[in-house]
Amino acid sequence: xxxxxxxxxxxxxxxxxxxxxxxxxxxxxxxxxxxxxxxxxxxxxxxxxxxxxxxxxxxxxxxxxxxxxxxxxxxxxxxxxxxxxxxxxxxxxxxxxxxxxxxxxxxxxxx
Numbered sequence: 001x002x003x004x005x006x007x008x009x010x011x012x013x014x015x016x017x018x019x020x021x022x023x024x025x026x027x028x029x030x031x032x033x034x035x036x037x038x039x040x041x042x043x044x045x046x047x048x049x050x051x052x053x054x055x056x057x058x059x060x061x062x063x064x065x066x067x068x069x070x071x072x073x074x075x076x077x078x079x080x081x082x083x084x085x086x087x088x089x090x091x092x093x094x095x096x097x098x099x100x101x102x103x104x105x106x107x108x109x110x111x
Contacts, residue, residue, distance in 0.1 A: 069086055
């Protein structure tokens with residue numbers, strides 16, 4: 001009968017390790033995601049994590065700017081006055097925002 005056919009297919013699916021393992025993996029990931037969210041939201045570490053992310057993005061922005069300036073310098077090789085001006089501008093920007101002191105201040109926490 002049709003019910004027996006459906007029951008047989010269902011039993012075969014239930015015993016298929018690839019399907020069972022996939023479902024277990026999905027449930028495990030969902031559970032892990034929920035637990036991590038609870039830990040991040042309720043923990044004191046959340047503040048430290050957000051501070052770190054903020055500093056990380058500031059550093060990334062400076063590196064992106066440095067890379068851009070290096071590209072400009074490579075295109076304008078030979079014009080020493082302009083190269084010096086760009087270098088001084090970037091050096092001033094780094095020191096104005098005290099990024100070096102910020103990175104050095106983080107080193108003890110990162111090692």
